[in-house]
Amino acid sequence: MTGGYLKGRIRREDIITAAATVYGELGYHGSSLRAIAKRVGISHAGLLYHFPTKEALLAAVLERRDAEDSEREQLTVPPGLDVLRHFVALAGYNVRHPGIVDLYSRLAAEAVAPDHPAHEYFVRHYQAARAGVHESFAALAARGELRAGVEPGMAALTFIALMDGLQVQWLTMPGDVDLVGSLRSYLQNVLTVPF
Amino acid sequence: MTGGYLKGRIRREDIITAAATVYGELGYHGSSLRAIAKRVGISHAGLLYHFPTKEALLAAVLERRDAEDSEREQLTVPPGLDVLRHFVALAGYNVRHPGIVDLYSRLAAEAVAPDHPAHEYFVRHYQAARAGVHESFAALAARGELRAGVEPGMAALTFIALMDGLQVQWLTMPGDVDLVGSLRSYLQNVLTVPF
16 A cells, blocks of 8 residues: 555545534535535545535445444344344434434435435445345245244334434434434334344 | 305316326336426416425325225224234235335335424324224124234234335335235234234
């Protein structure tokens, strides 16, 4: 790794950190690349060298969020109850970080269009989350720990969709929605063992 | 009702219809009040008389959508299985009208902020939907038709959040998500009678 390359990577990480902060303060729509460049102490042109569009920077913020989630929650544990517990822990972390949940929800809704810069990110994100939960429900079913009639693939799709839908309702009415409790309740209802 | 008042109401309805069409074609962010005024054949100032902001018009589009949903799906049926069937029928209608689902999802994510013009709309919308489903689950529980351990209020919150979360995933990957089948599957899993 050359010094120049390393310096470029550090600068790139600094920009992503500043972007996440500015998004949290002003929202995605309220922020601009100029404001983010100013925060990180570089020129607008300098920022454009790393991220040519607002959307490219947003995608980078989300990619890093996923990497951090995986690391913190160790989403690479073997399939089973522990994977589900990590998703619930992730929801608990999200409750303490509404800014990033807000950003995620908004972008998910905007990125449904195939030509949106973050579209591929969300396709991969949903597929990876569903696959992980599906595998865990299948492992639980093989041990007789999933209630009869519950299909692992359908339960996985439901669990991820529920997490996303609950987050929007929770952001809208924080006092009215128990995000973590609702997820736990859903899981307990499909399992035959204590969650 | 005076002739002038009636004329104003018709014009207002025409603007809402044109707005829904333009949103479906260009998305909410891609549309402008000028483009909508042009579509309905009135001046920009004429449109501003009825809807002073882009957000006010959007809220009116959503209010009318709710009124139409209630009428078409007769969401005023007595609490019980029929209310749940009407929500599933509504999801079936939504699958044939992705433009309005897209609009709803984007606005729901933007309107989490208390100062957003559509915030109160979404609070009322969630509360009404949850109350209707809660009442139905409670009626089913009283007849022994809800599985033991399923709490009606929690199941209602889950059902509405699931519907919202599934819609975003379905819009992102239409071939990968069975919106109606997933909702039916969730309901069948909490009921003791055939759905």
